[in-house]
Amino acid sequence: MNTLAAGRGDERLPTDSAFDRRSDFGARGWSILLIEAALLWISSGSVVHGLNVILPALSQTYDLEYTRLLALATPASWASIAAGFVGAWICAGRGPKFLVLLSLACGGLAFGLMGTWGSTTGFVVLFATVCFFDSCFAYVGGPALVTSWFPRKKGLAFGWCTMGQTFSTATYVPYVSFCFSTLGVQAGFWGITALMAVMFVVVWWFAADRPEELGCSPDNRPMTGVEIARSRAEQESYVCPFTVRQLLGMKDVWFMGLAFGGLYIVIVGLLSQFVPRLVAMGYPLETAILYMSIAAMLGVPGAYMWGWLSQKLGVKHCAMLYLAWYAVALVLNIFELNAVTLWISLVMIGEALGGATNLSMSIVAEKFPRGAFVKAWGIVNPIQSIVRCCAFAILAFGVTYLGGFQGAYAILTLVAFVSMALIWNIDTTPVDAEVTR
Numbered sequence: 001m002n003t004l005a006a007g008r009g010d011e012r013l014p015t016d017s018a019f020d021r022r023s024d025f026g027a028r029g030w031s032i033l034l035i036e037a038a039l040l041w042i043s044s045g046s047v048v049h050g051l052n053v054i055l056p057a058l059s060q061t062y063d064l065e066y067t068r069l070l071a072l073a074t075p076a077s078w079a080s081i082a083a084g085f086v087g088a089w090i091c092a093g094r095g096p097k098f099l100v101l102l103s104l105a106c107g108g109l110a111f112g113l114m115g116t117w118g119s120t121t122g123f124v125v126l127f128a129t130v131c132f133f134d135s136c137f138a139y140v141g142g143p144a145l146v147t148s149w150f151p152r153k154k155g156l157a158f159g160w161c162t163m164g165q166t167f168s169t170a171t172y173v174p175y176v177s178f179c180f181s182t183l184g185v186q187a188g189f190w191g192i193t194a195l196m197a198v199m200f201v202v203v204w205w206f207a208a209d210r211p212e213e214l215g216c217s218p219d220n221r222p223m224t225g226v227e228i229a230r231s232r233a234e235q236e237s238y239v240c241p242f243t244v245r246q247l248l249g250m251k252d253v254w255f256m257g258l259a260f261g262g263l264y265i266v267i268v269g270l271l272s273q274f275v276p277r278l279v280a281m282g283y284p285l286e287t288a289i290l291y292m293s294i295a296a297m298l299g300v301p302g303a304y305m306w307g308w309l310s311q312k313l314g315v316k317h318c319a320m321l322y323l324a325w326y327a328v329a330l331v332l333n334i335f336e337l338n339a340v341t342l343w344i345s346l347v348m349i350g351e352a353l354g355g356a357t358n359l360s361m362s363i364v365a366e367k368f369p370r371g372a373f374v375k376a377w378g379i380v381n382p383i384q385s386i387v388r389c390c391a392f393a394i395l396a397f398g399v400t401y402l403g404g405f406q407g408a409y410a411i412l413t414l415v416a417f418v419s420m421a422l423i424w425n426i427d428t429t430p431v432d433a434e435v436t437r
Contacts, residue, residue, distance in 0.1 A: 024122035024205035035163030043138030045172025062118030087140035088378020096144035107133030108196035115189030159307015162354035169296035238371040261387025266392040295350030303354025
């Protein structure tokens, strides 16, 4: 019979490694995963990929300076840092479903209005609002839903979800371009808002903060109705025992934030300069962009691969392997690429695109119980985001003072090894077990 640990905010279910690596999520569970995949598709496209067509469209329609819009997009995106903390606070008080619905409504409205408020100030205000609420629904509320539904299978679950993030790289821009060409720029922005409105209805109808509310069990494990009812009562009465001050005092929280912030520096640094690197080597711009699109499509099955490895090896060891993987890709790029090393590098980069989001969330869920995840993630996520903001400064220093791209990639390789050392020193023992002892 399954046993439940009272007061823990999580289930101590019997270990079954083979079961944990099977994508047996149940019909309701799959709906949660598809919801988070769609939320990641919208968010990553709206705040990153979509700028490729959004900024030129606004510049041409309202005669705004393109370079100024591009420069202001970075400080506007810093709203995502605040979203990690504020979103976690709302999520802890009202639940992840409420946060997702609120953020879809506000973020959708702000995105649609970007096509009508034709000024630099309007762009900064509205894009910052989009970044804030998109981060809330995709990187706070959505992950809280996933970890609540799949506390033991979170690595595999996020592996499926992050396919939406990698798929966005190849499909979001064509969709927005289609909206602009058929509806015009002013009305075209509402094409994404329409998708967010559809997601609002889907989340309202299908999602629940906990699987027990719909008569389901965590991880879709066999449980009787009595056990599910008992688990639901424990979850609803659970009070997170950790304060913000306590979380900030935990070295593992800082190591998680710094290590995965360093990981994002590596990813942003490598991806943001991959096309210019190929152009500098003599490849046409269209070919370089095509290669990046190929890498993005390779990342779709790669997202599942890293989720499966996370369940197989454990999230800590998988994260170290992931960083080693990127270190090899960086070393390949330090030297002059030929046709063979270029495609090896391209495949490695593509296969790893979806792993970072998965692992950064999974390691927090490994350390903290279901009921405490969102509060801990609300501290770890902003630390990661602040560290990640250093990526372009590091790139600029390497390119300017260390001999170009080779010097920049050498620094990124060092960052990868430092992040590996930090992850090695993270104790992933569930914190509630330590408190019990």
